[in-house]
Ligand SMILES: Nc1ncnc2c1ncn2[C@@H]1O[C@H](COP(=O)(O)OP(=O)(O)OP(=O)(O)O)[C@@H](O)[C@H]1O
């Protein structure tokens with residue numbers, strides 16, 4: 008059963024059609040990639056799935072339920088987590104706090120009468136995630152002072168701390184050095200299954216290396232979908248995208 | 252024919268008064284929008300500068316020129332010189348105060364707070380310079396006649412003059428905003444330095460001019476309204492809040508919003524007291540909290556209620572752009 | 578090597594860290610302790626003057642009396658306490674949630690008017706219905722205070738709901754506008770509120786449970802009444818701000834969008850913060866009128882909002898105790914200006930001009946406020962020390978490396 012489905016999902020910005028009637032389906036545990044040239048509508052597509060933007064028309068179906076009109080924070084609770092193309096963290100909170108605030112959202116919002124450190128499970132969970140993203144040593148530093156690559160990892164950590172079933176990663180390797188990029192590819196591969204991961208990525212090596220299936224968007228519309236080999240062989244894709 | 256105990260002439264008279272009040276709100280709201288559009292600062296000192304304009308006008312006309320040139324010419328000089336003085340003042344203020352906060356952390360909050368500080372500072376400063384009691388400011392003799400008068404209806408020359416002047420100013424502003432480069436930048440609704448810099452324009456000068464222009468508009472409104480009411484240090488308070496309401500109701504980020512908003516609210520404001528004089532209210536509600544006495548004083552409260560309703564039902568205002576104002 | 582390293586050595590860095598941690602965590606207790614004994618201190622000062630006079634030390638008595646002019650009196654401390662409470666409540670929004678409300682005069686005023694109106698009118702021969710009058714011989718303060726909390730919570734919730742679609746500077750504008758409806762209503766319904774003359778007739782306010790009279794005539798009793806309530810509410814806010822919810826507030830302040838995607842209902846969080854802030858501000862307003870025994874209409878005017886913004890900013894919006902420092906300086910200076918300075922220079926009677934002018938200067942030159950600036954300095958100091966130590970350690974390590982390298986060669 009697919010965990011995520013979109014049915015003729017569209018987004019118009021005035022006259023501009025950013026996403027054009029896209030049908031898409033992801034099965035649980037898959038690691039999928041979406042590629043496409045700049046302005047293809049990948050980020051806009053993510054925005055509609057996560058709830059940052061409401062679609063002009065069409066449906067987003069998550070875990071069997073239509074969530075097209077559900078507000079973003081509720082989608083997070085349903086199990087959609089995401090990262091952004093431009094790093095989006097709490098720069099003036101400590102690294103630990105960044106993770107903890109995300110983990111806390113699963114348990115409580117309006118708890119006024121306890122203190123955060125008294126919630127042991129919260130502390131443990133944050134520590135585990137810090138371990139996973141390799142930032143344990145920097146836990147007390149302000150997030151904004153981390154190196155770029157570390158901030159990208161922190162953001163993935165924030166998303167992981169919300170226990171998502173589906174993780175949307177928008178160009179996680181943007182701005183990273185070649186070595187970091189390769190590492191990150193491995194890291195992402197390690198996240199998939201039981202987690203479902205959808206990845207938007209410009210780095211072809213990463214995409215070709217780790218994806219179960221690749222989807223190509225062009226001018227907001229669905230262009231092709233298939234395994235690495237299939238997409239490679241697709242003439243149209245080669246024309247618009249894989250030319251070099 | 253208006254209902255019950257309200258005469259038709261009375262009704263028209265109130266329409267007229269509403270138009271006068273609305274015109275001033277339109278002028279102030281446009282000044283506010285222009286500053287906001289380019290600089291992203293909501294000018295909480297708008298009312299204070301308006302009040303200052305009235306005082307400057309009083310000084311120019313009553314203290315300096317009227318003794319020599321007579322009250323008519325004195326008033327004309329005041330009307331002409333106040334915008335210039337206030338324009339200069341606005342530019343100086345931008346140069347030495349506001350410009351310090353550009354590109355600092357919390358730039359927008361700082362801007363708001365500085366202007367809010369001015370709205371506390373200026374009234375008392377004016378009391379210090381001009382004394383605590385307000386100043387009388389007479390309608391110049393050349394305007395002391397009525398264009399039309401029957402019974403309770405009195406279309407006075409000076410009020411008509413303010414409406415016409417305001418209309419001309421609004422037209423000029425329209426030209427400025429839709430037909431010039433400066434206007435294009437204001438409409439872009441951005442305080443995005445880089446974008447404007449790309450256009451190869453001296454940004455800081457543009458901002459200074461814009462701020463001066465907004466302040467000049469406020470000062471001019473102040474001196475123009477002065478003959479209708481006494482000049483007083485607190486005269487900018489109520490009208491500041493009313494202008495905010497106009498902007499919220501009309502919607503910021505559009506030219507038409509403040510104009511229509513100001514005119515509609517002006518009518519609402521002026522017609523409210525008439526409600527208390529209708530037969531229905533007199534017969535049925537007298538003695539209750541919302542009896543005739545209440546309606547005489549309810550104009551301002553009603554404005555607030557309209558604003559609250561608009562905020563709940565249509566947060567961007569009647570003509571506001573989506574997302575431009577939240 | 579390891580065994581020789583001294584244990585538990587107190588480095589200057591740790592000392593500073595310790596000081597600022599103590600202040601962060603226990604500053605509220607220290608302050609509360611000092612304030613607990615303040616009236617004794619002030620009466621002792623008064624008594625000493627009398628004693629000196631009685632013992633023919635006239636000259637010394639005069640000097641001490643002169644000095645007393647510069648020591649905040651107990652009534653002034655009451656005012657300072659009330660505005661500290663108000664500021665701390667206000668700072669739930671400004672410092673912690675990043676919301677700039679310019680409409681807090683509404684809550685301060687509504688809180689005051691609720692208590693004021695109840696005490697002024699629940700009397701025989703007034704507006705109040707008979708059953709209400711019969712229920713109490715003298716209306717106890719507990720009842721009116723509880724009503725005040727309920728009313729100001731409701732008003733805050735209502736205003737918060739109306740303004741909930743606005744952010745940043747628009748929020749400031751809308752809250753200011755909405756708050757002024759209360760001012761014009763108070764003016765309009767002057768039968769009930771006393772209009773611009775203020776609401777009087779509040780001389781006999783008693784705590785029903787112990788029959789104690791509070792008001793301007795009994796400074797010490799009023800002081801402790803205000804003290805206890807302030808401490809209780811400030812402590813409650815302190816707890817809320819360190820609770821998980823407090824962390825959510827700061828997350829919303831730092832990055833609203835991120836907080837939302839983390840699963841927080843940001844609108845609801847903001848509304849909750851606004852409501853709490855407004856409710857406690859209402860209590861502060863009630864305390865102010867209990868102390869003053871009248872409700873001046875200025876309490877509900879936006880200048881009052883301005884005052885509390887200044888107090889909070891001046892003390893340091895990013896710190897918990899900032900409003901206490903701000904409130905002290907604000908009221909102390911204002912008192913000095915209007916009582917002492919004005920003897921020499923008439924322009925000190927225009928205190929609003931001073932307040933507005935100083936406000937602009939603070940925004941321009943000390944945007945973090947007093948405590949904020951001090952804390953930044955401490956942090957910088959700590960950071961610098963840390964960097965120094967790192968540099969030294971690295972240099973040493975490098976030396977050692979060089980030496981080993983030289984040795985192997
Ligand atoms: N909020 C918006 N308002 C107007 N237009 C928008 C908005 N967001 C995106 N667009 C437009 O929609 C189109 C698709 O943008 P989108 O960011 O989804 O592309 P993308 O595939 O993520 O590109 P990139 O690879 O550069 O990240 C672009 O032309 C963009 O300019």
Ligand SMILES: [Mg+2]
Nearest residue numbers: 049050051092
């Ligand atoms: Mg993108």
